[in-house]
Amino acid sequence: MLKTGLKTMLLAAVAMTAIAGAASAGKLTIESWRNDDATIWKEKIIPAFMAKYPDIQVEFNPTAPKEYNAALNARLEGGTAGDIITCRPFDASLELFNKGHLAPLNDLPSMANFSDVAKSAWTTDDGKTTFCVPMGSVIHGFIYNKDIFKELGLSEPKTEEEFLATLDKIKANGKYVPLVLGTNDQWEAATMGFQNIGPNYWKGEAGRKALIDGTAKFTDAPYVDTFKALAKWAPYMGDGYKAQTYPDSQNLFGLGKGAIYAAGSWDISTFRGQNVPMGAFKAPPPAGAKDCYISDHTDIGIGMNAKTPNAADAKVFLDWIGSEEFANIFANALPGFFPLSSAKVTISDDVAQSFVSWRGQCKSTIRNSYQILSRGTPNLENELWNVSAQVLNGTMTPDAAAAQLEDGLKKWYKPHQK
Amino acid sequence: MSSPHSAIVGMGRATYLRLLVFFLAPAAIVYTVFSIYPLLATIFNSLYLYHSETKSYDYVGLGNFTTLLTDTTWSVPFWNAFRNNLVFFAIHMSVQNPIGLALAAMLSLPRLRLRATYRTLIFMPTMLSVVIIGFVWQLILSPLWGIAKLFLQTFGLGFLFAPWLGQEGSALITISLISVWQFVGIPMILIYTALLAIPEELIDAATVDGLNQFQAFVWVKLPLILPTIGLVSILTFVNNFNAFDLIYAMKGALAGPNFSADIMGTLFYRTFFGNQLQLGNASMGSTIATMMFIIILIGVMTYLFVIQRRMQRYSF
Structure with missing residues (x-):
């Protein structure tokens, strides 16, 4: 019943602490709700990053979509969340930034690759601070x-x-x-x-x-x-x-x-x-x-836990997420998630290509x-x-x-x- | 106070106290940390309100309760959830417990064969995870792949089939009956053990007096197991008003259509933890949790003071 549910959550939180503790030695842990894409992260995206930066270990650690927001909040409050946080668009992430859980990322070099519209889902109401790298739209x-x-x-x-x-x-x-x-x-x-x-x-x-x-x-x-x-x-x-x-x-x-x-x-x-x-x-x-x-719709971004002990490594990783290389891997490994960066991307999946071609024929909105x-x-x-x-x-x-x-x-x- | 224990086991008072602490501490600590503390913290939380402008929690007394019960934004969903919870409970009381009683009575029939097999089979669903129960029943009742439709069609009753889980009028009743199916083993096993404790002599005497099996059950066994039936009822009440998981597993946090399957557990979850674009609200969530606690407390108290005290107990 409800009580058992809460107890399970507590146990899960304790277990996560143990995992996070073991993983903190120079290893970046990614929090995400995209458990459907776990194989793609593990077999394509992370190896491509580690080929370039062999010193930085990265681990993809997803939660079920339904539980993600609640579980992530609990982990951030408890100080057991991973170093890299996959960002839901708009208010859910803005709330995390306002509470000091997400770090500002204005100084990230690859931020220049994104338009204001792309960044709008992860920027404060006054338009001054961006706290997640835009990753994809649907x-x-x-x-x-x-x-x-x-x-x-x-x-x-x-x-x-x-x-x-x-x-x-x-x-x-x-x-x-x-x-x-x-x-x-x-x-x-x-x-x-x-x-x-x-x-x-x-x-x-x-x-x-x-x-x-x-x-x-x-x-x-x-x-x-x-x-x-x-x-x-x-x-x-x-x-x-x-x-x-x-x-x-x-x-x-x-x-x-x-x-x-x-x-x-x-x-x-x-x-x-x-x-x-x-x-x-x-x-x-x-x-x-x-x-x-x-x-x-700007659907998925990625940011940094403000309290991560590996901030320097995390920024290297996030900067790479904003690069053209990542945009190409992302668009082709996950047809249906379209990169938001202004980098030139060729998509081999014909159906995904026809979705993205509408951007040229019609006006986009979220x-x-x-x-x-x-x-x-x-x-x-x-x-x-x-x-x-x-x-x-x-x-x-x-x-x-x-x-x-x-x-x-x-x-x-x-x-x-x- | 002269302690008889030291005379019996030859143990000093200090040793005795140490032993007492040693045996009591684990339960006391676990109970305090995981039950008493969260309960008090929840009640404490419900007296504060978070202000996003100042980023601070302000003491508002019973303000959150006033909001919950008088502001239609909150009171309409709350009373809807309360009403649905009553329906959920009523179905368990009127379907699960009578069936549990009947099964227990049949299991205790003297000439029944394969007794242990039946007992295990009926108790099995209780041990399964609700996620599995929810998934399996959703498949059985699915209008696309479910066997429920084919089953009815075989008997020429196909017109009776409807997407029960998706209709406002039937969603809650369907989920309640699934929950009944899952938990019917609990009243059965409790009542069955109570029936086993009744001495054979009483039944023999009743048989000599000319009562048949059914009459002996109604006039001899039933009065003897009334305390157990009372216990089963109060357990059902507490579990039903704390329920959450099956509805969440089958219908999600919005418990639709149009909140027709929304009970206090799902309302609490949605409020406290949030949903999609709704952010969690610890103050109002705690207020709902406290209301659930109060409702359960009132129910249990009523039972204890009004019913249990009048119950007659027999000892053999």
Whole structure:
């Protein structure tokens, strides 16, 4: 029960202390939530670094994504955290910096390789101090099964109308699940649904910034329309999608039973492992839209524990993370995580390449709930998961969903109280 | 005080005290460090509020409790979690414990074969990790790959199937029943051992008086095991109001859809440790934990003073 859970955590913390103690002799330990990528770090990234700097030992020590924030906080408070900290974007890391757990990295030479937008997720509100090296972004879109598209004679939809027509055709054929997305875990509804197609409605950065300064409200047309578009997906989702978990969705598409998968680019490597013949298309804009927008979300950075005994080594490592060499290894070892550095990078994975090519065709934006707006109670991101899942489940109308978001924001955020 | 122990074992008073400390210390230290201290620290925490502007914890008295119970941002989720917790408890009381009792009664039937096998099989899920239980049941009930749907279809009842874990009306009930399945072994084993302790003579006498097995159970055995049933009930109450893990494993910290499976344990976890973009809030988290403690305390006290005192005990 709860008590046992806490005890286990305490035990884990004690065990971590022991590990950290053993590892402190000139060895850098990396804290991360990317346990899916453990092999890539151990077999590709770390060996490449150690080939250049043989004196510095590096160890990748990931925690499960769900537990990462809580476990990392506990370890930093207890002084047992590793030397290198993988940074979540925005407030979670800003909080760590404000508490003095992350070191400022303004003087790192390779910081010059990053644009202000890339650094925005790990910079203080006044724009003066950057505390994590931007590592990668994830792009939203849709991945489709090429064999199924060929079999049914379909082509990549360019507009929302074509998108729905394509889904209709797959549904009429009846052999495949038209749109693979579940609402059991809730976050996919918000992240692969709302944040995926939304930027086309609220015009990317312009809409995101308008929400922050209070000139736009969630009850405005672009946000309600996003929910309305989302509500239209329900008939095309798999049987029992209300109890479909994220791993269920991955398997459904991975096994070739689903035609279109509402995706984050990080899913590419999962499906490569299952040999799915796949292609990708970007979120189809609604009728009459002139420009297109994509969610190109700064997702992962890397910084330094302010209390590390190996600060000099850690800085050498972080500086290398900002280099062109790392950007190339990262982009190709982890197709679907796109380097944020301005270094020239060639990506060999064709699907990852088509995701990244949208950067040239459309305007990029980040998820609108991430900067500033999720600082209060009720938490906007949690609310967004809840209402997006309910809109897809058909238990909440688009208007009610938008109203609930705005009401929640109004409770604590001054620019929305006017 | 003249101590009888020294006369018995020929041990000096000082040696006796040293021995006393030696045997009591481990339990006292572990209990103090891992139970009493965290409990007091939590209550202490709930009286302070963190201010991010000044980066300091300020004493606010019962202010956090007022916020939790009166500010709709907090009170709506709190009462929702409380209500769900009551449902969770009610299902355990009305399903798990009667089934546990029935299983124990059947296990103690004199002519039952393979007794030990049944006992072990029924008790097995209790020993499995909740993560495994959650995963296995999610697979069984999955609308995509689950056997529940095929099973119902075999009997022509396919129309009864629904994605129970994903619907607002059925998610909590489904998870409660999974938890019942997991823990039914505990009331069974406790009641079974109590039944074994009843002397054969009483049953023989009842049989001579003309009672059949069922009547003997209702009129002779049941009154004798009432204290055990009381104990099982209070254990169920405490465990249910402390529950967290199964719901977290199956539905995550937001316990959806629309918080329909959110109980106080998950609300506490989300508040104290945070979730995705929500940062942990030690003050409000401690306030919720303290409320859980108070609710459990009230429940246990009510049981002790109102029910247990009136219970009759028989000795043979």
